[in-house]
Amino acid sequence: xxxxxxxxxxxxxxxxxxxxxxxxxxxxxxxxxxxxxxxxxxxxxxxxxxxxxxxxxxxxxxxxxxxxxxxxxxxxxxxxxxxxxxxxxxxxxxxxxxxxxxxxxxxxxxxxxxxxxxxxxxxxxxxxxxxxxxxxxxxxxxxxxxxxxxxxxxxxxxxxxxxxxxxxxxxxxxxxxxxxxxxxxxxxxxxxxxxxxxxxxxxxxxxxxxxxxxxxxxxxxxxxxxxxxxxxxxxxxxxxxxxxxxxxxxxxxxxxxxxxxxxxxxxxxxxxxxxxxxxxxxxxxxxxxxxxxxxxxxxxxxxxxxxxxxxxxxxxxxxxxxxxxxxxxxxxxxxxxxxxxxxxxxxxxxxxxxxxxxxxxxxxxxxxxxxxxxxxxxxxxxxx
Amino acid sequence: xxxxxxxxxxxxxxxxxxxxxxxxxxxxxxxxxxxxxxxxxxxxxxxxxxxxxxxxxxxxxxxxxxxxxxxxxxxxxxxxxxxxxxxxxxxxxxxxxxxxxxxxxxxxxxxxxxxxxxxxxxxxxxxxxxxxxxxxxxxxxxxxxxxxxxxxxxxxxxxxxxxxxxxxxxxxxxxxxxxxxxxxxxxxxxxxxxxxxxxxxxxxxxxxxxxxxxxxxxxxxxxxxxxxxxxxxxxxxxxxxxxxxxxxxxxxxxxxxxxxxxxxxxxxxxxxxxxxxxxxxxxxxxxxxxxxxxxxxxxxxxxxxxxxxxxxxxxxxxxxxxxxxxxxxxxxxxxxxxxxxxxxxxxxxxxxxxxxxxxxxxxxxxxxxxxxxxxxxxxxxxxxxxxxxxxxxxxxxxxxxxxxxxxxxxxxxxxxxxxxxxxxxxxxxxxxxxxxxxxxxxxxxxxxxxxxxxxxxxxxxxxxxxxxxxxxxxxxxxxxxxxxxxxxxxxxxxxxxxxxxxxxxxxxxxxxxxxxxxxxxxxxxxxxxxxxxxxxxxxxxxxxxxxxxxxxxxxxxxxxxxxxxxxxxxxxxxxxxxxxxx
Numbered sequence: 032x033x034x035x036x037x038x039x040x041x042x043x044x045x046x047x048x049x050x051x052x053x054x055x056x057x058x059x060x061x062x063x064x065x066x067x068x069x070x071x072x073x074x075x076x077x078x079x080x081x082x083x084x085x086x087x088x089x090x091x092x093x094x095x096x097x098x099x100x101x102x103x104x105x106x107x108x109x110x111x112x113x114x115x116x117x118x119x120x121x122x123x124x125x126x127x128x129x130x131x132x133x134x135x136x137x138x139x140x141x142x143x144x145x146x147x148x149x150x151x152x153x154x155x156x157x158x159x160x161x162x163x164x165x166x167x168x169x170x171x172x173x174x175x176x177x178x179x180x181x182x183x184x185x186x187x188x189x190x191x192x193x194x195x196x197x198x199x200x201x202x203x204x205x206x207x208x209x210x211x212x213x214x215x216x217x218x219x220x221x222x223x224x225x226x227x228x229x230x231x232x233x234x235x236x237x238x239x240x241x242x243x244x245x246x247x248x249x250x251x252x253x254x255x256x257x258x259x260x261x262x263x264x265x266x267x268x269x270x271x272x273x274x275x276x277x278x279x280x281x282x283x284x285x286x287x288x289x290x291x292x293x294x295x296x297x298x299x300x301x302x303x304x305x306x307x308x309x310x311x312x313x314x315x316x317x318x319x320x321x322x323x324x325x326x327x328x329x330x331x332x333x334x335x336x337x338x339x340x341x342x343x344x345x346x347x348x349x350x351x352x353x354x355x356x357x358x359x360x361x362x363x364x365x366x367x368x369x370x371x372x373x374x375x376x377x378x379x380x381x382x383x384x385x386x387x388x389x390x391x392x393x394x395x396x397x398x399x400x401x402x403x404x405x406x407x408x409x410x411x412x413x414x415x
Numbered sequence: 416x417x418x419x420x421x422x423x424x425x426x427x428x429x430x431x432x433x434x435x436x437x438x439x440x441x442x443x444x445x446x447x448x449x450x451x452x453x454x455x456x457x458x459x460x461x462x463x464x465x466x467x468x469x470x471x472x473x474x475x476x477x478x479x480x481x482x483x484x485x486x487x488x489x490x491x492x493x494x495x496x497x498x499x500x501x502x503x504x505x506x507x508x509x510x511x512x513x514x515x516x517x518x519x520x521x522x523x524x525x526x527x528x529x530x531x532x533x534x535x536x537x538x539x540x541x542x543x544x545x546x547x548x549x550x551x552x553x554x555x556x557x558x559x560x561x562x563x564x565x566x567x568x569x570x571x572x573x574x575x576x577x578x579x580x581x582x583x584x585x586x587x588x589x590x591x592x593x594x595x596x597x598x599x600x601x602x603x604x605x606x607x608x609x610x611x612x613x614x615x616x617x618x619x620x621x622x623x624x625x626x627x628x629x630x631x632x633x634x635x636x637x638x639x640x641x642x643x644x645x646x647x648x649x650x651x652x653x654x655x656x657x658x659x660x661x662x663x664x665x666x667x668x669x670x671x672x673x674x675x676x677x678x679x680x681x682x683x684x685x686x687x688x689x690x691x692x693x694x695x696x697x698x699x700x701x702x703x704x705x706x707x708x709x710x711x712x713x714x715x716x717x718x719x720x721x722x723x724x725x726x727x728x729x730x731x732x733x734x735x736x737x738x739x740x741x742x743x744x745x746x747x748x749x750x751x752x753x754x755x756x757x758x759x760x761x762x763x764x765x766x767x768x769x770x771x772x773x774x775x776x777x778x779x780x781x782x783x784x785x786x787x788x789x790x791x792x793x794x795x796x797x798x799x800x801x802x803x804x805x806x807x808x809x810x811x812x813x814x815x816x817x818x819x820x821x822x823x824x825x826x827x828x829x830x831x832x833x834x835x836x837x838x839x840x841x842x843x844x845x846x847x848x849x850x851x852x853x854x855x856x857x858x859x860x861x862x863x864x865x866x867x868x869x870x871x872x873x874x875x876x877x878x879x880x881x882x883x884x885x886x887x888x889x890x891x892x893x894x895x896x897x898x899x900x901x902x903x904x905x906x907x908x909x910x911x912x913x914x915x916x917x918x919x920x921x922x923x924x925x926x927x928x929x930x931x932x933x934x935x936x937x938x939x940x941x942x943x944x945x946x947x948x949x950x951x952x953x954x955x956x957x958x959x960x961x962x963x964x965x966x967x968x969x970x971x972x973x974x975x976x977x978x979x980x981x982x983x984x985x986x987x988x989x990x991x992x993x994x995x996x997x
Contacts (some may be wrong), residue, residue, distance in 0.1 A: 092464045128431040187430055225433050234434035246425035247432065254430075 032208050038199035039064035041169040042108065042134045042192070043204050045176025047078050048214040049132075051106040053098035055083040055091045057113060060146050061196040065108040088113040092120035099129040100225040100235055104180065106131070110196070111138035111152045115122045118156065121189075125160025125251070127236055128181035130221065132176060133161075134192045135346075136200045137296070139382045147383020148196035150296065150348040151187075153358045154324065156191065160251055162258055163324040165295045166194040166221040167281075174275055177209075177218050181265045184221045186254045193324075196383065198297040209273055217272050227371045255326045262323060279328040281320035282335055284310060288317025290398055291336060291372070293344040293361055295321040298379075298386050302345070307393040316395060321357065332364040337371040343398045345391075354378070354408035375404045379411040427909040443954065447974030449989040451948075451967055456883045456940030459510035460522060465843040466493040466849065467874035470507055470522055471941040477525055478933035478943070483536055486529040490538050491847050491878040494565040494608055495558060495587075497600040500527025501921075502591055503843045504718045512889040512939055518902030520936050524924045529622065530600070531923060538607055543571025552633035554621050558583020558842045559639035559833025561608050562849030563856070566877055568611035570857060575633070579620035582670065583594045585641050586834075587842060589666045590688065592695045593917040622645075622796030635856045638809075638816065638824070639833035639849060642840070644793040648683065648786045652741030657748035661688040661787030668695045676701040681751055683707045684787035685715035685740055690722060692785045693730050697914050704730045705779070705845060709737040709756050709769040724920060735769065740777065741784060751779040758948025792816070792835035821865035822852035830856055837871060851875040887940035887985050896947070896983035900935050903928040934959055942986040948978035 035043070042065045046054070054073065056066035065411035081098075085091045091107050098105040109117060114135050123133050133152045139145040153163060164179060166172045172194050179190035194200060227235060239247060262279060270276030283303055285291060294302050299320045309316040319335050336342050342365075346355025353359055358376030365371040375398045380386040389413060397409065416446035420435065422428045429435075446574050458471040468489055476485035489496045500523050511519035551567050553560045556578040564574045582588050583605050587596065594681045610613055619625040621640065630636045645660035647653065657677070659667075661684065667674050680701040682693040685708040693704045706725070708715060711734045715722060726732065735756040742750035755775035758767035792815060797808050810817040811823035816836040817825055832848035834840055839848075854863055854875060869875055906922040907913070913920050924932070956972040967978075979987040 126431070152667050225429065225431065231437045232439060232955070233436075234438045237434070239432045242429065243422065246422070246428055247430075250425055250428070250430055 033205055034168065035203050036206050037064065037201050037203050038166070038169040038194050039136070039201065039298050040068055042176060042194070042234075043068035043250040044208050045173040046050050046106050047072055048173075048209065048211060048343040049104065049106075049177055049180050049218055050215075050220070051078070051080050052103040053081045053083065053095065053105045054107065055085050055094035055098070055105075057085055057088050057109070059088075059092050059110045059113040059138075061138055061200045062110040062113070062134070064200070065134055065136070068160070069106075073161045080091075088116040089120060092117040092124060095131055095133070096120060096124050096127060096129060097227075099124070099131050100127065101228040102223050106133070108136070110136040111140055111360060114152050114154070114156060115140065118148075118159070119157055119175075121159040121161060122362070123236065124189045126247070127187070128187040128254070129189055130180065130187055130223075130252070131189040132179045132183060132192060133189065134172075134194065136194055138196045143382065145382050146196065148198060148297075148347070149381055149383060150193070150346075150356075150359055153191060153193045153248050154348045154350075157325055157356070160188060160255070161325060162188055162190045162255070163358035164190060164192050165322055165324060166192065166199060167297060167299045167320065169199060169202070169206045172199060173206055173208065174269065174273070174277065177214060178262070178265050178269055178277060180221075181218050182258060182261045185261045185265075186258045188251070188254050188258065190206050193296070195297040207273075213272055217269060243252050258326050259323075259328055259331075265274060277322065279323045280335055281322060283318040283320065285317035285319060285335060287315055289315040289340045290317070290395065291342050292316070292318045292391070292394070293321060293336075293342060293357060294318060295324070295345075295357060296347065297346055298347060301386060301388055302391050303397065307387050307397050308388075308392075309395060314395075314399075324357075324360075327360050327364070329364045333368060336361070336365060336372055337368050340344050341375060341398050342372045343375040343377060345377050345379050345386075345394065349381060358408075375401075376408050377411050378408050384412070434966045442970045443673075443973050444956075444968075444970045445519060447969070447972060448550055448992050449974045449976065450969060450972065450992055451974070451976065451978050451987050452990050453942060453965060453967075454883050454988045455881070455942060457886045458522075458939040458941060459512060459886055459888065460507035460939075462836070462883075462886055463506040463510040465506065465839065465841060465874060466499060466846040467876045468507075468526075469878075469880055471936070471938055472880060473529070474520065474525060474933050474936040475938055475941060475943045476520070477529070477929060478515060478936065482529060482532055484894045486532060486535055487539060488938075489526060489529060491729075492850065492876060493843075494538065494562060495604050495842060495846060497530035497604050498527045498558070498587055498596060499843055499846070500524065500530050501600070502587075504841060506843075512892060512937055513885070513887045513902075513935060515675050516894075516897055517899040517935070520932050521902055521905075521924065522932075524905060525929050525932050527923050528926070528929045530604075538565070538569070538611065540611065541569050541571075544857075544861075545571040545573075546860050547744050549573075549634045549971060550575070550632075551635050551637065551856055551860075552630050553637045553639065554625070554630070555579075555585060555639035555641055556583040556605075556615065556617075557639060557641045557833055558587055558845035559641075559849035559852075560585065560637065561605065562846040563637045563639065563832065563853040564613045564849075565608045565611065566853030567856060568608070568613045568851050570853075572857075572860075574613045576615050577621070577625050578615065578617045578618040579623075580670075581617050582825050583615055583617065589643075589669055590691065592665065592669060592691050592698075594694070594698070594888070594913065594920050595691070597919050601651070610729075622798070634828065634860055635828050637822075637830045637832065637849070637852045637856065638835065639845070640792065640794075640796075640835045642790040642792045642834040642838070644791050645786065646788045646791060647739060647790065648741075650738055650740055652743050652748070653784075655741050655743040656746055657739060657782060658784045658786070661692045661785050662790055664692050665695060670698065674699055678702045679781050680704045680739075680783045680785065681707060681779060681781045682785045682787055684789070685710065685717055685807055686715045686787060686789065687721060688790070689785075689787035690717045690725050692787050694725050694728060694914075696785065697730060701783070706730060706732045707736050707738065707753065708732065708734050710758065710766065711735060714766045724907070724910075728914040729910065730792070737769070737771070738784075742778065748781060751781045751784060753777055753779055786802065794835065796838065818871070820868040820870055821855040821858075822848070822853065822868075823865065828859070830859075847874050850877055853877075882940070883988070885940075891985045892937055892939065893981060893983045893985075897937060897944075900931075902935075903931060938984050940985055943984070945983060947983060949983050949986060951977050
């Protein structure tokens with residue numbers, strides 16, 4: 032059924048369709064409507080889930096971890112400072128091999144108190160052992176909730192579903208809300224191998240000595256690696272059932288492109304329009320949309336970009352002292368490629384500053400005009 | 416029990432650190448050095464109730480909808496819930512911890528609701544344990560005498576009550592007007608006591624047609640003759656016609672005898688008798704009723720609600736004034752000379768002493784003057800006491816019959832109580848005093864030691880619950896569980912209407928409001944089955960037998976104390992384990 036809904040509600044519908052059993056959340060702008068709608072669904076019985084109000088995001092993630100250990104399909108949503116507060120428990124969720132899905136609505140971290148979009152909050156959690164999926168549209172936000180649970184429960188690692196503040200979270204778009212019966216085929220109920228049961232209690236997450244800790248982390252590493260294939264498989268299966276295919280990457284007019292824009296999130300849609308304009312003027316420009324940040328699809332990125340001459344990576348994030356995080360990973364993917372393309376790392380649109388078609392034109396102008404970036408990072412549209 | 420688990424490779428390992436068997440073998444209770452113990456503590460309302468009612472418990476029963484159980488729980492201690500639910504100054508509510516968060520619980524209204532319930536079960540008799548041949552005489556059918564008769568009759572004693580007047584009830588009938596206490600309520604509660612087999616002999620006045628020799632026929636005697644003598648004004652002219660003492664006035668009104676109030680009534684005094692007399696005079700047709708009080712409103716001993724109701728009905732109040740002379744004409748009152756007062760330094764009661772203002776005399780036109788300055792016991796019968804076959808007369812102390820904690824007078828076998836021995840002056844105190852005497856008489860007639868009764872200013876219980884005497888105060892509660900909720904106020908008949916008759920002024924609360932009150936109750940110190948401990952125990956060591964009984968599994972309880980800390984009402988204590996004690 033087609034509905035015109037905001038990105039936040041698209042996530043809520045996805046959670047409802049996934050038959051999530053426990054939701055714990057603490058409200059934060061711009062995530063609020065996700066849990067607002069879910070609390071209503073729980074209250075009026077449309078979703079048979081326990082909704083736990085919690086006093087902080089740290090406790091939110093602890094509650095969700097507890098629910099997941101007990102075998103429940105668990106969900107939460109947060110943003111920015113809320114995610115930062117969860118940080119410790121994110122490790123327990125991943126190390127505990129719990130198939131939790133958490134939506135993070137990208138919001139700038141303070142100070143400079145700011146509620147607008149920026150990806151630094153989620154990208155800063157890259158080493159917690161969570162998979163990360165980035166959405167471009169509201170449809171993608173709904174669909175990836177279902178895909179996230181399917182993959183998470185397969186590889187036993189949690190998934191962070193990431194969407195832009197306001198550009199997605201609060202913007203209405205037509206979204207196809209799939210039939211429950213079809214979703215149930217894609218996402219059957221989940222029975223974990225290890226489960227906390229009061230009648231037969233086990234000790235979870237106790238002391239592990241140096242003798243075995245490394246093996247546990249290696250098994251996580253293998254699980255993360257296997258997720259690349261699982262995401263691909265699940266995306267294909269999703270496409271067969273629902274008509275919308277999702278892969279690790281989404282190339283656009285990439286075949287013969289000399290200059291490639293690498294994007295993620297809602298900037299992608301804007302960039303596509305600009306690519307079309309440059310193509311119409313006869314320039315060989317293409318686009319690579321990143322969907323999966325963890326596990327980072329190094330091989331797929333290498334394959335997609337190996338034949339380009341220049342790669343312009345748009346980072347709406349900043350790792351101070353490094354630069355753009357997507358650019359860093361992209362460079363890593365291209366290491367060792369014979370005659371690799373030149374990577375242009377752009378920092379753009381921080382603090383929710385609008386990235387317009389004009390901004391993307393400037394990015395391409397710069398990339399075409401220079402043989403190499405003039406600096407480690409190129410800061411776009413900064414009032415110097 | 417420990418053994419080493421070795422993995423040869425990561426494939427043999429689980430994906431996450433998890434024990435490979437249950438952890439039940441690990442009795443973590445051995446780590447404990449303090450243990451949680453369910454122990455109900457005392458609520459401030461229970462401490463404050465002069466009748467010794469277990470308020471915390473019966474409010475809990477009301478919250479569960481168990482109205483009859485709640486009513487019977489009151490009746491264990493007090494046969495007059497209908498009376499006390501209306502006329503008690505409810506010291507329980509003054510102590511109520513809820514006062515800090517929306518207003519104290521309207522305890523008296525819950526009590527009144529339970530008493531007024533239709534189809535209530537009859538009061539419960541207890542298994543008879545009266546020694547063969549033991550009989551008890553009670554002098555006075557006020558709340559003390561009838562409370563004593565009730566407790567003894569329930570225990571199987573043949574009890575005879577002697578009442579000087581023709582009607583039973585003492586001050587409840589002679590002093591309190593019907594607009595505060597409808598007579599059918601009083602009649603029903605007295606009738607329930609009579610149905611226990613108590614013999615009621617009215618018209619028998621001690622020292623008149625009831626002699627001490629008559630009393631000697633009984634194994635034990637309880638004297639509860641009350642306080643019926645009004646204090647005198649001690650001003651010139653107070654024996655004039657038209658001057659009638661407050662208690663005498665109220666007695667005539669309450670017994671339906673003819674009373675002339677005239678057009679202008681002045682009442683002197685600031686207590687409840689003054690309020691009752693003023694409001695009764697108004698209802699009998701007085702055009703103006705003025706209350707004269709020598710201090711300010713703040714110092715008035717009357718219940719604040721009574722003062723407000725009197726004011727609403729149009730009673731005038733003149734504060735800081737006192738009569739100095741009754742002006743008479745042909746032996747009848749025609750006016751009152753008064754003097755203005757001012758408040759000086761505090762006296763022994765802590766209230767500021769009123770002092771006359773020189774040159775401030777003024778005159779008030781008055782047709783009827785009702786002095787209501789307080790009352791005392793009329794103990795004239797004592798003059799005949801020793802001559803009636805009893806060895807010696809009873810000792811006095813401060814104008815009251817002397818008594819010890821076991822209600823014994825100075826003579827063996829003669830017990831005393833109520834206002835003539837304690838002077839507390841409320842129905843609830845009298846009920847408690849009568850109960851104390853009954854329990855003492857029961858022991859006395861069994862030849863048991865009478866030591867160990869609580870002091871006179873503490874209450875006695877007929878059916879005590881196992882309670883830690885520690886009182887739970889507001890600061891002890893876990894306020895995270897309580898929100899501010901308002902106290903419901905009952906409806907009252909409009910002043911313009913109610914001042915014309917003696918029908919009841921104040922309505923009761925309806926069931927919904929009573930439920931609201933029972934649920935607003937913190938249940939200080941008394942477990943009410945809220946499940947908080949069960950929910951919070953991180954070791955799943957508390958099991959719920961039903962919603963009112965929990966058990967701690969000490970094999971696994973590590974003694975973290977979260978249950979005790981979290982308990983909203985402090986019904987769990989942490990006790991040091993003996994093995995750790997030095």
